[in-house]
Amino acid sequence: MVGDTLLIALYAAIGAACAGLLGTVALRLLRNRSVALSLAVVAAVTVAAMLAGTLLVSWAMLLSDHDLWVVTMVCAMAAVVSLAVALVLGRSVVKGSRDLAEATRALGDDGSFTPPATAPTAELAQLSHQLAATSARLTASRERERALEASRRELVAWISHDLRTPLAGLQAMTEALEDGMVEDPHVYHTRIRGEVERMSAMVSDLFELSRIQAGVLSLTPTRMSVYDLVGDAIAGADALARERGVRLVGEGVEPVPVEVDGREMSRVLANLLVNAIRRTPADGTVAVSARRETDSVVLCVTDGCGGIPPEDLPRVFDTGWRGTDARTPPAGAGLGLAIVRGIVEAHRGRAAVRNVPGGCRFEVHRTAARCKVARGAAGVEMGGVPPRPGAGG
Template identity: 35%
Template sequence: MIRDRFGPLSTRLLAAFLVVALSSVVVLTGGALWGTGRGLEAAETAARRQAADRVAAAVAAAYTAAGGWGGVNLAAAADLATGAGARLVVRTADGVTVSGHGRGMPMNTGTGAGRVETRVVAGGAVVGSVLLAFGSPSDPAARDVAWGWILLAAGVALVVAGLATWFVGRRIVVPLARLTRAARRISAGDRSARAGVHAPGELGELATAFDHMAEEVARAERTRRDLTGDVAHELRTPLAALQAGLEELRDGLAEPDAARLSALHDQAQRLGRIVRDLAELAEAESAALSLQWRETDLAEVARTAVRAHDAHLRAAGLEVVTELEPGVVVRADPDRLHQALGNLLSNCARHARRGARVTVRVRRAGETALVEVHDTGPGIPAEELGHVFERRWRGDSARGTAGTGIGLAVVKELVTAHGGTVTATSGGDGTLFTITLPRSPAR
């Protein structure tokens, strides 16, 4: 279970989240340090400028009190400079140095980033200048504080990345692990295995599609198994009758008269019909690989199919009516469509009541072509309509009717191979089978 929850995908997710978190921290750190440095530099420059202005004002006051540079008392100005952490240099307007004050300050009086110079104005005239030479910048302490917050933010980002990985891992990796286990069980033969995952978004859709696929696989296997049993049952009865009849003839217990031979012939025909139905189904399932495509007039196909089955339909006591719109052309294999339509007509002959009417209609419907076979027979119960195109399915009303229940499944396979659909509807006026095919663009 731990390996399922925190397998390679979880590890990769954790690595991805950590890389994103660390990258974000690095980018934010660079931006924070740059912004902090610029902010501290601007603040320190403004503070130094204000200190220089205050010192210049104190020097101007001393100059005015002394009436000139001779005997000027610069003690107050020196105290202000020392308080600001700078060395004070006072010059006259001619550039002569009057005095330099400040403890531990450098003696170089040139210009630079750590020096601020401003004019001394007394009586409305510039009488000299002051130069404040500051020491080392005061920002290392501020940078240390910034680094502390940055490290704290990095720690929080890593913790959030770990929690996000755990959360996403549970939402993604655990459902994927369940899907994997279910797929392995199905491949091992357990057709009852289901993922049973309820997840949001595409992962939930994948899980739902997987379970639906598993249901279809299980249903198809049940259908094949039931088909095998039903075919064996259908074959067993005529084979048993043939065997018993032949044994009677062999042992001289019955005369080989016309009635006896005719009964044996009927059983042989029943066997042949079952084999033909199975062969048609197998052929229809591979029809997409063997279609002979060409422009086909549906009215002509329907007319030919009705003509071929007319005797069978009339023998069943059915009235046949055709409503064939000319010029309804599709790209198809006419032989396969003839086969599909013939199966629908045979189904009518087998299940419709005597005296019923069978209407075969061909018409346009927008960009599609419709072939409709409608009989006024007893209809199909609503609960059985969804199963009529399943292999070997036969409704309750058809239990006593000869056949294997494969004919309509063949129709569905053939129509699907043409890119079309076939539907069945039933009501008080009988049953309507509708084949829908795409019309040729030129028609």
Template identity: 40%
Template sequence: MRSSITLKLFLAILATCIVVALAMGMAVRYSFDSGFDDYIRERESQRLDSLAQALAAEYIEAGGWSFLAESGDRWGRSLRLSRYARPSDGGHDHNGRPPGPPPRVVLQDDDGGWLAGPHMRPGADWTRHPVTVAGRSVGWLLSPPPMPMVLNDEVDRRFQSRQLRATWVIVGLSVLLAALVSLLLARLLLVPVRRIAQATRKLADGDFDIRVRVGAPDELGRLARDFNRLAHSLARNARLRRELMADMSHELRTPLAVLRGEIEALQDGLRAPDEAALASLAHEIERLNRLVDDLRELSLADAGALDYRMRPLDLSALAARVLDATRDRYARAGLALDQEIAPGLRLSGDERRLEQLLANLLENSLRYTDSPGRVRLRAGVRDSRIVLEIADTAPSVTAEQLPRLFDRLYRVESSRSRRHGGSGLGLAICRSIVQAHGGEISAAPSDLGGLAIRVEWPLTDGGIADAAGDAPATNQE
């Protein structure tokens, strides 16, 4: 038979049940033997006590042991009255049993002298039972230990044989029942395992939509839930990979198509190789270059290979410097740029990466805020955290689109479309930088009517130089 977990589990349960059944059979057999021996000893003790009472009555009536010498039958009559001896006249007793040998009981006086019974030398293991008259011992009854019950008589041997057969029949039936129960248990316990194994094979073949039914809340149920989470994660990653490849091919195709069209127009003489044509070519090349650089940076972030040189820095001064560098571009786009930066905000981080973070967030608002509009940058401390927020005016995004803003190549096509020239990787890079600095980034509707991007870092010792605890914080709807 092919080795399988079902067979192994069946054999393990069956072997355990067989061992238990054999142990129980031997224990029952031992208990029966020892209990029957105790029963024989107790019965012997009761007979000796009955014989002692009969002899005591005879002793009182005769005034001593003289009655044993007067009549040889008095000893046998005492044995019969005490139900100790079987009839020895060749007949049968009242139970229909044939006569047996006379009992091996010896009567001695108080000094140890022989009075009646077989002339045998008592052994050290003989039972001694006193014959008591008026509270004092006048003699002793001595009886040898009972012989093993299998040797007592034919009735005892037949009884023992029947009990032995019954014990092993019960053991055999218990083993058969154990085999049946073991087989059923092995199959029932492994049903969810087989389901998960079959689903795993389908998952390995690329069927990421496969799910298994979650049964009882035990280890197998948790395994089924973990498998379903794995399948969901693989399905999501496969979908994101397809979307990424489709978006990447589109992003690369657009500037390449423009470049090809421009070059063919120059080759065909439809367009003069003037400064405007060269500037258009340079713009598309720069767009391709930015896309390649962003993809490289994201791949390095995924691999944990981005270089971060952490050191204490003044976040307030850094934010003001980035704002000054972009103020002219905002003015040309017809956007007002407000700032509410608490002084003395200090943070341990990579200055170059944090500048890139702020520049990407400001660039995102610059591209996707309608003119005339307004963009506000706030930085301060709230609830023991350094909070930086960039909020803008319309257009905004829907609640369903907010969780995906930080996905790669994701853009809200209805309002923040490709016509603005973004690669869709800026916010994904921002999330990578924030996480590398131990912070959190989130998006929410802005109180200005557009979008608010909020970045938070834990406030550590030395995280604020001046009294910035009451600095303005965000007010999101």
């Protein structure tokens, strides 16, 4: 009995193996054809394997012709049904693939991708979702590229105007000096020097911004106290604050240690302070503060500009944006805040702005250093910045 069972299994395995081998050869020959045809081959191989095994077993067992005919007819009906189901499934998969290919072609043409309403298989559905996500990323990338290109064109136009105006003035003054039409040449010399210094500062800002946008800004982080950083920035901006009648104060500056490039971060604070002083009316106040929030340090510069229109808040840090149509001081070249954002992001920080009663507040978020500095290490325990020679108040 066991021997007969093993013999039947052997004959069935031989028949199935032959059918499977032929099916493998057929699939290899049809590998570049429609998936519907491949599914039909798979269904045919399944039925052929069963039929071949059955015929071999029937031959070995010496079944009657009638019994053999019955078995063959059953296998034939199974083959017809299997092939029909395989063809229906294959046509569904082919249609889904063609719809997905058509949608993908649109992605290559105009960047838009509309996924098919239904997908015949989970794999095609997943591929459709991935293509939709890729289309969204490409669209966002194109929008950023368009915005950047528009910003660059706008910046070139603005800088051209900013350079043309002082150059025209310099040319007029030099011609007047050459013709001897100036009663007091010293006045013209002073004006020429002032224009040259302003143009030099503009070129320096452009160079710094180009380094930031090119990703080649070299940083040398060192551990320092925010207290000292703010104190130096206030001392540097004090002369401009006095000239414009603006009070410059440090409020709640904590001696928190941070790992930053001192020179670049000083430029960040200087740009923020100059921007705040220029936009704060006389007798107004510009306040600087620094506080710890969880594992970060927040530097704040609050001015009395009266606030920024809500629709302009997202553009404050854009290159060349000034918030005014004026192209002369105090509007500046519109590069200071763009440089602020670039330097802060190079430090893996974040720059933000929001309106507060009477003005707006610029915030710089930066991760604090791990170790703590003892209180009083920066000159005070907590609170205001220590008085410096000539500090405004």
